[in-house]
Structure formats: C-alpha cells, structure tokens
Amino acid sequence: MEEPNLQCVEHMVDFKMNKDGNGNKTDVDQFNINARDYFIPTQDNWLLLTADYSQIELRLMAHFSKDSALIELLSNPHGDVFTMIAARWTGISEESVSSHVRDQTKRLVYGILYGMGANSLAEQLDCSPEEASEKIKNFRSSFPGVASWLNEAVAYCRTKGYIETLKGRKRFLSKIKLGNSEEKSKAQRQAVNSICQGSAADIIKIAMINIYSVIVEGVERPDSSSHPATKLHILKGRCRTLLQVHDELVLEVDPVVIKEAALLLQTSMENAVSLRDNSVLEQKMEDGKGSWLKFEKLEGNVLWVPFQCVCTWQTATAFSFMLSSLYKDTI
Incomplete structure (x- = not known):
C-alpha cells in the first residue's frame, strides 16, 4: 500500500x-x-513539535502591493486581522463584526487572492453574482494598493510571459498571451495566485534549509547570538524535520532539547526573509492549532505534543x- x-x-x-x-x-x-x-514520533519517548505561519499569503499580498492600510492592520499584534479587514471595508466597528461577517470576509480576501471572479465568489459567499461583484468593488476601494497590484501583476505577466516569486523563481504562463479567452482568464488568475503561493513556498523552504543546517550539519546559527546561553549545536542527532504541510513544519524532538528545538524552529521561520515593511513574519505555536496531537504548554512559547497511540x-x-x-x- x-x-x-x-x-x-x-x-x-x-x-x-x-x-x-x-x-x-x-x-x-x-x-x-x-x-x-x-x-506519534518514530523514536520512543520523543515529542512532536510543530509551528505554522500566520496568514502568510495575506502578508505577502500586503508586501507586494505596499498597501499601507493592509500593512497597518497586519502590524497590529492584538487584533484579529479578518475582523479588522471586515470592519474597514464594511464601515462598521470591530465590535459589530459577527462571526458570519468575519468568515465572509476571509472567503472574500482569499477569493480575490486566488483570482476568483464574481460568479465563483458568489458560490463561496452564497450570494448573487451582482452582490459578489459589489463586495469585490468595495474591498478594492478600501485597499487601493491591493487593487493596483492585482492589475500590475497581470500586466507584468502579460508583457513578460511569466511571474516571479519573492526569491526570483519564475513561472511561465504563455496562455496569458496566446490562449483563447478561457485560457487567458485562467492564466490571469494563476499569475496573481502564483506570486503569493510561490513566495510562501520560497519562505518555508528557506526555513527548512536553516533548520537542516543546524540539526544535520551542526552549524551554529548567527541569530542564536541573542541567546548566549543557548547552544543549538546540541540539537544534532536529537531533532529531525519530519514533515512540511504547506506553511507548517513538524519536527520530532528528544524532550531533553525541546526548548532549544522550539527556539530553532521559531527563529528559522521568523528570520527566513525580511518583508518590505520590516515586519517579522509571524509564526504560531498555539494550543490545538497546527498540531498533530493536542498541545500542552511548558514554559513561555515552548509547546510539545505527548504521544498517545501507535498508528502505522x-x-x-x-x-x-x-x-x-x-x-x-x-x-
């Protein structure tokens, strides 16, 4: 099997x-x-440690679009970003944003990011195409930088025949110029989507390389100097990368070095790239989120996962x- x-x-x-x-x-x-x-981990008594990025594609859209309003919302460490976005584009207070409106806003944001038109978005939002079109229009007027970038991304791809990710990888989309109307529309959606999703892939791969250099090659990370008592080289042979799930990394770790592994995971993910607004890409290790088993807290932001049963x-x-x-x- x-x-x-x-x-x-x-x-x-x-x-x-x-x-x-x-x-x-x-x-x-x-x-x-x-x-x-x-x-469960493959090693007896080891633990699963996991972390994922918070709204990485949305943050990349803010980075590429340079939209000051969106960057401001994402820079707020205390608010819920989709609640704040909903309040901004609907013109109501954050306290008045219901869970339904928040969910609709999240679907709208990612629908626009993935290049959905009014008809497809109407199915997602369970409304008429006319209502979906009006929602898209209102969102774009609330975040004009995003609206401009969406148009610029398509125009760039139409001129060059490809898009580029944050780290310079190219995806060629020849159909944007040479295809029929349906193929051109699909390529336009792919152009916007590929920039953010491709850049997210760049970032997680850089984080994985940084982690590998420590736990396999024993390289001491430069950014560990801010933690003089922490020697990350002790992770060699006691920690391994088990799995990447989109923007999530899963490690299995010897519990003796769980704090050092958590520090490595956090710094490697947060320092993978620098965005235009100098903000740090947030990564989260929270109870019950982005985990294979139920998290239990140790100290500070260190989280671990106790194993429960064997599954082949x-x-x-x-x-x-x-x-x-x-x-x-x-x-």
Whole structure:
C-alpha cells in the first residue's frame, strides 16, 4: 500500500450515526474524530513539535502591493486581522463584526487572492453574482494598493510571459498571451495566485534549509547570538524535520532539547526573509492549532505534543479514507 498524503489528512470531523441502524433521526450518536491524534514520533519517548505561519499569503499580498492600510492592520499584534479587514471595508466597528461577517470576509480576501471572479465568489459567499461583484468593488476601494497590484501583476505577466516569486523563481504562463479567452482568464488568475503561493513556498523552504543546517550539519546559527546561553549545536542527532504541510513544519524532538528545538524552529521561520515593511513574519505555536496531537504548554512559547497511540502508515491510510467517507456522508 502506498504511503498516505499527509497533507490531506482530515482535521476534526463531526458526524452522526444512527443507534438502531434504521435511519431514525431522533436516535443518533454524535461523534468527532481528529485523525491527527493517531500519529506519534518514530523514536520512543520523543515529542512532536510543530509551528505554522500566520496568514502568510495575506502578508505577502500586503508586501507586494505596499498597501499601507493592509500593512497597518497586519502590524497590529492584538487584533484579529479578518475582523479588522471586515470592519474597514464594511464601515462598521470591530465590535459589530459577527462571526458570519468575519468568515465572509476571509472567503472574500482569499477569493480575490486566488483570482476568483464574481460568479465563483458568489458560490463561496452564497450570494448573487451582482452582490459578489459589489463586495469585490468595495474591498478594492478600501485597499487601493491591493487593487493596483492585482492589475500590475497581470500586466507584468502579460508583457513578460511569466511571474516571479519573492526569491526570483519564475513561472511561465504563455496562455496569458496566446490562449483563447478561457485560457487567458485562467492564466490571469494563476499569475496573481502564483506570486503569493510561490513566495510562501520560497519562505518555508528557506526555513527548512536553516533548520537542516543546524540539526544535520551542526552549524551554529548567527541569530542564536541573542541567546548566549543557548547552544543549538546540541540539537544534532536529537531533532529531525519530519514533515512540511504547506506553511507548517513538524519536527520530532528528544524532550531533553525541546526548548532549544522550539527556539530553532521559531527563529528559522521568523528570520527566513525580511518583508518590505520590516515586519517579522509571524509564526504560531498555539494550543490545538497546527498540531498533530493536542498541545500542552511548558514554559513561555515552548509547546510539545505527548504521544498517545501507535498508528502505522497502512492504518493511517485506511483511517483517513474512513474519515473522508464519513465526512462526505454528513454533508
């Protein structure tokens, strides 16, 4: 059996099952299962340590667009960015932003980032294409720098035939000039999307290289000088990169060096690049977020994951398939 694609392992899934098996809707049990609870480190007594970036693609959109309003919102360490964006483009106070409006705003922002038109966005927001078009218009007027950059990105790709990521990698999109109308529209969406997603890939790969240089080659990181008592070279042989899941890194660590590993993970991710506004890319290690098992706090920002039970690749595949089937049945 092939190894499962762990990027597709379901998170928490809620489903119902009839107690009597006769379809009686009044006699059901409610269940919720997190497939990630069934993964443990490959080394006995080691721990899983994980962190992911906070809204990395949105921050990259702010970086490329130089939109002062969006940069200001993202620089606020205390507010919820989508609540603040919702308040700005709808003209209401942050306290008045409901969870529904926040969710709609998040869908709108990423819909624009991924190049959705009014029709596709209308399906996402469960509204008419006319309403979706009006929402897009209002958002662009609230963040004019973003609106200008979206147009400039497409124009650049149309002229050059490719886009460039933050670190200079190119993706060629010849259909933007040579394709039919449908192919040109698709290439325009890909142009904007590829800049941010490709740049996010640049950043996470740089962080992985920095971590590898310490835990495999034993290189002492320059940015560890601000922590003179911390010697990251002790991580060699006691820590390994297990998995990358989009903007998330999962390490397995000897608990003896968990604090040093957490420091390495944090500094490697935060210092991977410098953005135009000199802000640090936020990475988060929080209880129950971006984890394979349930986090427990130690000291400060150091988090660790206790192992619970053994799960082989084969049972992981079967379990993930079972969850997917159950999830589909509940929709």
